[in-house]
Amino acid sequence: MKVSIVGCTHAGTFSAMNILKEHPDWEVSVFERNDNLSFLSCGIALWVSDRVSDPNKMFYASPEALTELGAHMHMQHDVTNIDFDNKKLAVKNLVNGETFEQPYDKLVITTGSAPVVPPIPGIDSSHVMLCKNWTNANELKEKAADIKSAIVIGAGYIGAELAEGYATLGKETTLIDALPHVLAKNFDPNMSAVAEKDYIDNGVKLGMGEKVESFEDTGNGVIVKTDKNSYEADIAVMCVGFRPNTKMFADEFDTLPNGALLVDKYMHTSKEDVFSAGDAASVHYNPTNDNQYIPLATNSVRQGILVGKNIEKDTAAYMGTQASSAVELFGRTYAASGLTKEHAEVLGKNVETVSLEDNYRPEFMLSTTPVLMNLVWDPETRVVLGGALTSMYDVSQSANLLSLAIQKKVTIDELSMVDFLFQPNFDKPVNYVSALAGAAVEKADSKVAE
Template sequence: MKVAVIGCTHAGTAAITNIISLYPEAEIEVFEKNDNVSFLSCGIALYVGGVVDDPNGLFYASVEQFNKNGVQMHMEHEVTSCDVQEKKLEAKNLKTGESSNHTFDKLIITTGSWPFTPPIPGSDLNNVVLCKNFDHAKEIIRRSESAKNVVVVGAGYIGVELVEAFEENGKNVTLIDSEDRILNRYLDEKFTSPVEETFEEKGINLALSQTVSAFEGKETVEKVITDKGEYEADLVVMCIGFRPNSDIVKGQVNTLESGAIIVDSFMQTSVKDIYAAGDCCAVFYNPTKEPAYIPLATNAVRMGTIVAHNLVNATLPYPGTQGTSGLKIYNHNIASTGLTESAAEAAGLSVRSAYIEDTYRPEFMPENALIKIKLVYVPDNGRIVGAQIISDADFTQAVNTLSVAIANDMTIQQLALTDFFFQPHYNKPVNFLNEVALEAMAKENKAK
C-alpha cells in the first residue's frame, strides 16, 4: 500500500505515526513545504513572552525520526497539482525548482490552514508579519527586539496571548479588532470583560470596533490606520483568523463554502481512497449536529489518528468535536466548550442559559476563590450545548467534563444529579457543575 501525505503538522504527524505502527509494510511519502514537522504554533506567544527559552521544544516529532522508520520525507516540497481520480501528484522542490511526479494508492490531505491576509494597503511593508509557523515565530522574536510600539490585529486566542507576551516584554501594545469585545467568538461578555479590564490596567490600548484600512511607512511600517483612528507601530502582527488550505483539491472533492473539505465519520472525502484531516477540513460539531470549520490542534491530532485506523477498513468513527479550548491570560484561567448563546442563535438553535458565581470551597476554608460558570442548553429537551468558566484559580479541567457531557447529549437534569466527590480542599458538598445545572432546572421550572 502506497500512501501519500500532503502536509505534516498535527494531523499529518498523527497520521504518519499511526500508519507506521498499524501498517509497517506501507510505503509512505510525505510532502511538506516547510523544513520542519509538528510545530506547536500555540506556543508562539510563550516563546515571544520568554516563558519558553528553547523554541526547539515546540516540536514533538522530527524528520529524522520518520526517516528512521522508512518514511520518504520530501521536505521543502510543494505539491503543485494533484489528480485524485488518477491517483497522481506533482511536487516542486522549493530549493532546486525541480518538479517530480508521484503516484499513490491512498492520499491523506493534511494541508492545514493559513492566516487570512486581506488586501490592506501597506501589507507589504517590513515588520507587518503573520503568526502561524516556526518561521513566523522566529521573525516575530527577531523584529520585536528593536520594536517599541507593537500592534496586534485580531483579538482571538493567539492575538490576546501575544498582547500579554508583548506587554510583559515592556512594549507599548495596541490590540485592534472589528468586534466590540475581545474573544467575541468564544466567550460571552461576563467572561471577556475581566480580561479587558486587566489589559487596560496594564496599559494596553484596546482599539475595538475598528477595522484596519491601511499600514503606512516608508519601507518599514510606522503607523496603522483604522476607520476610527491611527496608531504608531514598529511591528504589526496579523492574527485575524484562518482559512482552510484546500486549493490543491478544489473542485475534486466536496467542500463547505469556506473551502473546508467535507469528510465522513471515517475521514474519507467524497472520493474513495482520498482522506483529509486537520485544519483543512470541516468537522462534525456535536452541539449543532452539523459540519463546521473549527481549526484546533486537538481536532487535528484526533482526525489524523482516525485516518490511519481507517485506511484499510472503516473501523473507527470520529466522535465529533465540541471545540473545547482553554486560555490563561495574566491571572485569568478561562475555558469554553460548545456554543455561546450568540453562536447558537446564529446556528438557528433556540437555547437558554444558567449562570452562577460562587466560591468553590466551603466558607470555613481559610483560602478560597471565586468561580464564574455558564451553561448553555436547549430548553425543549435540556440538552447541554455549551459552557464557559473563568476564575483566578484553575478550574479549566471542569470544561473537559462538560465537553464529555455535550458529546454524549447529556441533559441539565443528568448533570445536576451526576456523582461528583466532595472534599473541602477541592469543592463544596454540591459541586459547582451540579449547582449550575440545578440553576438551569430551576429556571425551566419557573418557565413552565
C-alpha cells in the same frame, strides 16, 4: 500499498505515524513544504514573552523520527498538482528545483491552514507581521527584544495571547478587532468584559469594534488606521484567523463554503481513496450536529489518528468535537466547550442560558476564589450544549468535563446530580459545576411552571 501524505503538521504527522503503526509494510511518502513538522504554534506567544523553557520542545516529532518509523520523507517539497483520475502527484523540490511524479494508491490531504491576509492597503510593509508558523515565530521572537510598542490585530485566542505577552514584557500594546469584544467568538460578553478589564488594568489599549482600513509604513514602524482611530507602533501583527489551504484542488471535492474538504466519520472525502484531516477538513460539531470549520490542533490530532485506523477499511468512527479550548491571560483562566449564547443566536438555534458566580471552595478556607460560569442548553430536551468558565483559579479541566457532557448528551438535571468529590482544598459540598447546572435546572423549571 502506496500512500502519499500531502502536508505534515499535526494531522499529517499523526496520519503518517498511525498508518505505519497499522501497516508497517506499506510505502508511505510524506511531502511537506517546510523543513520542519509538528510545530505547536499555540506556543508562539509564550515563547515571544519568555515563558518557554526550550523552543525545540515545541516540536513533538521530527522528519528523522518519521523516517525511523518507515516513512519516506520529502521535506521542502511542494505538491504543485494532483491528478486524481490517474492517481499521481506532481512534486517540486524547493531546494534544487527538480520536479518528479509520485504515484499513489491512497492519498491523504493534510495541507492545513493559511493565515487570513486581507487585501488592506499597506499590508505588505515589513513592519506588518504574521503569527502562524516556525518562521513567523522566529521573526516575532527576534523583534520582541528591540521593539517598544506593538499593535495586535485580531482578538481571538492567538491575538489575545500575543497582546498579553507583549504587555507582560512591558511593551506599549494595542489590541484591535472588528468585533465588539475580546474573544468574542469564544465567550459571551460577560466573560469578555472580565478580559477587557484585565487588559486595560495592565496598560493595553483596546480598539474593539474597529475595522482596519490601511497600514502606513513610517520607516521605523507602522501606522494602523481603522474606521475610527489611528494607532502607531514599531510593528503590527496580523492574527485575524485562518482559512483551509485547499485552493489548488478544492473544486474537485465537496466542501464547506470556505473550501474545507467535507469528510465523513471515517475521514473519507467525496473522492474515492482520498482522505483528509486537520485544518484542511471539516469537523462534525456535536452541539449543532453538523459540519463546521474549527481549526484546532486537538481536532487535527484525533482526525489524523483516524486516518491511520481507517486507511484500509472503516474501523473507527469520528466522535465529533465540541471545540473545547482554554487560554490564560494575566494569570486568569478562560475555558469553554460547545456553544455560547451569541454563537447559538448567529446559527439561529434556540437555546436557554444561565450565569452563576460562586467561590470554588469553602469560605472558611484561608483563601478562595470566585468562578464566573455560563451554561447553555436545549430548552426542549434540557441537553447541555455549551459552557464556559473564568477564574484566577485553574478551571480549565472543568471545560473538559463539560465537553464530555455535551458529547454524551447529558441533561442539566443529570449534570446537577453527578457524583463529584468534595474536599475543602478543592471544592464545596456542591461542586461549582453542579451549582451551575443546578441554577440551570431552577431556571428551566421556573419557565415550565409559568
